Amino acid sequence: MTPLKFEESNLKLMPPAGSDDHVGTLHAIRDEVQIEGAGGEIYSYHRIRTAWCPTPEERETIAVGGYVILSLLGTSIPPSYLEVAAPGTLTEQESNGDID
Numbered sequence: 786m787t788p789l790k791f792e793e794s795n796l797k798l799m800p801p802a803g804s805d806d807h808v809g810t811l812h813a814i815r816d817e818v819q820i821e822g823a824g825g826e827i828y829s830y831h832r833i834r835t836a837w838c839p840t841p842e843e844r845e846t847i848a849v850g851g852y853v854i855l856s857l858l859g860t861s862i863p864p865s866y867l868e869v870a871a872p873g874t875l876t877e878q879e880s881n882g883d884i885d
Contacts, residue, residue, distance in 0.1 A: 786843060786853075788812065789836040796833065811835055 788811050796815045800808035814834045819827050839847060847853065 786837040786839055789838055791836050 788809065790812045793814055794812040796813040798811040798813055800810065812835070814832075816832055816834070817829055818832045819829050821827055839853075843851075
């Protein structure tokens with residue numbers, strides 16, 4: 786996956802010190818989203834969005850039913866990366882389409 790630099794970006798997440806050789810700048814949008822709860826209540830959340838483009842090989846994997854996996858490093862809002870997995874490589878619960 787390749788992170789995209791896009792026009793609406795209002796945030797640049799810089800690589801951690803010492804990782805410039807293998808982690809690049811990540812362009813993002815920082816905004817707020819409102820979500821309606823089951824009882825009609827409105828919840829507001831801060832949100833950071835990034836955009837990614839799969840490589841031609843990743844597109845082929847996705848086209849035959851592969852998964853896109855978000856992997857987070859750390860325990861808060863850390864540097865992140867996306868990857869593509871072939872069908873049947875996740876847990877059985879996820880493989881049968883029963884993803885919450």
